[in-house]
Amino acid sequence: MSKGADSTCVLDLPTELHISIAQHLAICPRDLLSVLKTCRRLHLVYSQKCIWENAVRIVCQRDALFEPSYPIQSMTVVQLQHAAMGPELWNSRLKAGRPFVDPDVQAQVTTPNNDGVGGIGRDPKARPYLVPGGRYLFEQAEGSISLWDLGLPVALTLGADAPLNPNITLIDRIMFQGPAASPVVEFVVHPSADGERLRLWIATTPSPNGEHMTRLSIYEIRPMDAKPKLREMSSVDATVTSLIASHSSLAMTTKLAIIHTFERVFIWDFMSNAYTVWHLHQNPGHGDLISLAHNSIVVVNKWAVLSWDIPAQLDLQVPDSRMIDLSMHYSLARHPNHRVTYFDGLGPYRPLAWALSHWYNSLDLPTLFDVEEPQPAEPKSEGLTMSARDEPDVTRVSRYQLNITPAVPAQGQSGDPTNPTSSEALPSPSKLQRLETFPLPLTQNTYPFLHRISGDLLVSFFNDCKPGYHFGLIYSPFSASPHYPELQVKLRAGVELMEGEDYGIVGMNLDWEGGRSHWLSFCSASGRVVCSLVDCPEPGKNMIKVFDFSRILVC
Numbered sequence: 030m031s032k033g034a035d036s037t038c039v040l041d042l043p044t045e046l047h048i049s050i051a052q053h054l055a056i057c058p059r060d061l062l063s064v065l066k067t068c069r070r071l072h073l074v075y076s077q078k079c080i081w082e083n084a085v086r087i088v089c090q091r092d093a094l095f096e097p098s099y100p101i102q103s104m105t106v107v108q109l110q111h112a113a114m115g116p117e118l119w120n121s122r123l124k125a126g127r128p129f130v131d132p133d134v135q136a137q138v139t140t141p142n143n144d145g146v147g148g149i150g151r152d153p154k155a156r157p158y159l160v161p162g163g164r165y166l167f168e169q170a171e172g173s174i175s176l177w178d179l180g181l182p183v184a185l186t187l188g189a190d191a192p193l194n195p196n197i198t199l200i201d202r203i204m205f206q207g208p209a210a211s212p213v214v215e216f217v218v219h220p221s222a223d224g225e226r227l228r229l230w231i232a233t234t235p236s237p238n239g240e241h242m243t244r245l246s247i248y249e250i251r252p253m254d255a256k257p258k259l260r261e262m263s264s265v266d267a268t269v270t271s272l273i274a275s276h277s278s279l280a281m282t283t284k285l286a287i288i289h290t291f292e293r294v295f296i297w298d299f300m301s302n303a304y305t306v307w308h309l310h311q312n313p314g315h316g317d318l319i320s321l322a323h324n325s326i327v328v329v330n331k332w333a334v335l336s337w338d339i340p341a342q343l344d345l346q347v348p349d350s351r352m353i354d355l356s357m358h359y360s361l362a363r364h365p366n367h368r369v370t371y372f373d374g375l376g377p378y379r380p381l382a383w384a385l386s387h388w389y390n391s392l393d394l395p396t397l398f399d400v401e402e403p404q405p406a407e408p409k410s411e412g413l414t415m416s417a418r419d420e421p422d423v424t425r426v427s428r429y430q431l432n433i434t435p436a437v438p439a440q441g442q443s444g445d446p447t448n449p450t451s452s453e454a455l456p457s458p459s460k461l462q463r464l465e466t467f468p469l470p471l472t473q474n475t476y477p478f479l480h481r482i483s484g485d486l487l488v489s490f491f492n493d494c495k496p497g498y499h500f501g502l503i504y505s506p507f508s509a510s511p512h513y514p515e516l517q518v519k520l521r522a523g524v525e526l527m528e529g530e531d532y533g534i535v536g537m538n539l540d541w542e543g544g545r546s547h548w549l550s551f552c553s554a555s556g557r558v559v560c561s562l563v564d565c566p567e568p569g570k571n572m573i574k575v576f577d578f579s580r581i582l583v584c
Contacts, residue, residue, distance in 0.1 A: 040070045047074045055084035056091060058113040081109035088113050089162070092482045093389055094554055096224055097253045098162025100181075108185045111579075112554075115182075116484040118582035119553035122535075123486065123504050129537040129558075129578055130498075155561045156548045157573050158218055160227065161388060161481065163555020165200075165252055167229070168573055169216055174231065175202040176250065176259065182555045184579035197575070200252055201259045205233065215279050217387050222283040226251045229259070230281045232288055243267050247286060247299045263299040267353045280321045282391045285339070287326060289319040294326065295353075296340060303345035304353065307337070307363040318380045320387065322396040325366075325433050329398050331377035334431055334461055335365035367433060369461040371400075378403060382477040384428055384487060396431040399477065399489075402466070427466040428505070434460075465505065469534075470494050482507065483553035490549055491534075498536030500549070539576050556582050 054060045061084060065075040082101050089096040099112055122129070155170040166177040178198040180186075217230040229248040246264040250257050280287050284300045297304040309328070318329040325336040371378055384397035402425040469491065478490035478500075487507035495501035539560060551558040556579030 040068070044074055044077075047071075048077070048080060051075060051080045052083060052087070055080075055087040055113070057117075058084050058088065058110070059117055062110070062114070076106055078106050078109065081106055081113060084113040085109055088116065088554070092116055092484065092554060093161060093220075093392060094552075095160050095162040095165065095220060095227070097251075098160065098164035098555075100253075104185070108181075111184055115554040115556065115579070115582070119488075119556060119578075120484050120486050120504070122582060123488070123502060126533075126535055128498065128535060129502070129581075155573055157550050157559040157561055158216075159550040159552050159557060159559045160218060161552055161554070163552035163557045165227065166550075166559060166573075166575070167216070167218055173202055173204050174216060174229065174259075176200040176227075176252070178252065179557070179575060182557060182579035183577045184556065184582065200257050201250065203231075203248065203259055217279045217281045217286075219281045219283065219388060219390065221249065222391075225253075228262070228281070228283075230279055230286045232279060245286075245288065245295070245297070263302050265297070265302075265304070265348060265353050267295070278317070278319050280319050280326075280387050280390060282321050285321060287319065287321065289317065289328065294319075294337075296326070296345070298342065298345055301342070301345075301347075303342065303347050305340055305345050306353070309335075309337070309363055309365070316380060318383055318398060320383055320396070320398075321390045322431075323393075323433050327396060327431060327433075328365075329380045329400070331379065333368055333370045334398075334429070335369075336367045336431070336433055337363060338366050369431070371461070381426065382480060382489075384480050384489070386479055386481070389482070396433070397428060397464070397487075398431075399426055399428050401426055423468045423470050425466055426469045428464045430462045430464055432460045432462065467503075467533075469503075470496075478549040479551065481551065481553060488551075488553060490551060492549070495534045495536045498538050500537040500539075501534035502537060503534055539574075555579060 051061060051064075054064065061075060061080070065072050082104075085099055085101055085104075086096060088094065089099070101109070104112070155168055158167040158169075160166070163182060164179055166179055168175045168177060176199075178200050180197065215232050219228050219230070220226070221228055226249050229246075229250075231244075231246045231248065233244050244264060244266055247262040248259045249262050250259045278289050280289075284298060286297045286299050288295045288297075292309050294307045294309055295304065296307065316331075318327075320327050321339070324339050326339060327334065327336045379401040381399040381401055384399055385394055478492070480487060480489045482488075483504075485506060485508050486504045489503045491501045491503060492499065537558070539558065548561045549558065556577060558576045558578065560574050560576070562574060
């Protein structure tokens, strides 16, 4: 058969078969665009709206994006194409080493301080959280948590002359008022199992009356409803100490919420309102990381990584009242099922961040975290320690993967989770693997922000790590999708993250208008970066700004 006949056979395939082929290509939308550009016939077939609607849904599944961020049914084909390509366009700019400093990018200010909706004053250290998908923004300020609808990114709005400051709408706000008012200490956002709702896990500080009471709550909202409302699913009041309340960290899945405060962990099945409180035998400290992964509770501290099996439903108790005592007197002593030290046994290591945020806890993904390696002793000259340099010090940051194998009770043991000796008799089956180590220029103020999945990359933000830029973006090959098996092999084998004199860090600058950044959240799919600002010179300005890079991310 001639070459021309082969081409005719491909072009003559029924449309239904092309749609089936497109479903396999949609995991990498750039392949769909390549097919679309080959000839008129394929351009006509692969420009159908149903193909690109499906492509956006597949990209949302691939990168764990919140699908309701996109009004898929009302979007045009061009909008769908750009939405599906969003992560790849962001990644292409990263891989090319092109900084995010285009002058077309302009800041979007949400609202003034006195916004007329509740009339609260803004916390100068407000914390934003941009839901993956880039449309919905949670803002935590003293006394409130707000949910905002940012609308579609600039590149997805109609026409090239679209306004750079689209309307930003307040969806709902939780106010903590009255004698029981408590400023929020920490919150975690997680999608519901059906992917249509957002859940908010909130822990507040003790009330100022000295009773050390705190409220632990789960809220839920379906933001695309006609009148969306943050609805309280479940809540408990707890007695704690001020020390616990000020040094706590949260984690969450679709049905489980935990809070870690030094030696104690509160484990709460908020769907059935059952809980348990553990007293952990470890060397606690401020800065420990906690997460839920592979049916385990994992804590990373300065000396080791520890994990405990998540308790079975039978081991949880339903509270007799809304009040729970988190003191050690009513907690179960629990030794870790697994304890793995770092390779050289030295320390202390400084835990920096989970390489996968709590948004991904319910997915079957590797347990990855970054730590700062111990620094060698400073050289001395004539018996005196050399003075610190003004320029950033280049330190070593390592990314580790924890592989957890379920523990098997030793012969003659029941495996009772309340028996702290049952797991100690077993050798630890867990394995700690150093995937990569990379140099990072660190100053005293350098710290990591959120890590996010972006197509075939894992992207991390660090501040003050690249001269001349506010932020540095660091990326490494990664895939949460089985459609990228070669990247999963690279992840297991280890990949050197950065090369060259600039350590492979891509710079980003944002216009503060005289303020300073305090907290950052981002979404590569939308091209948006959200910052909270402090020391803003203009009174009445909101401390949350949204920066939209989607206009410079072109196909």
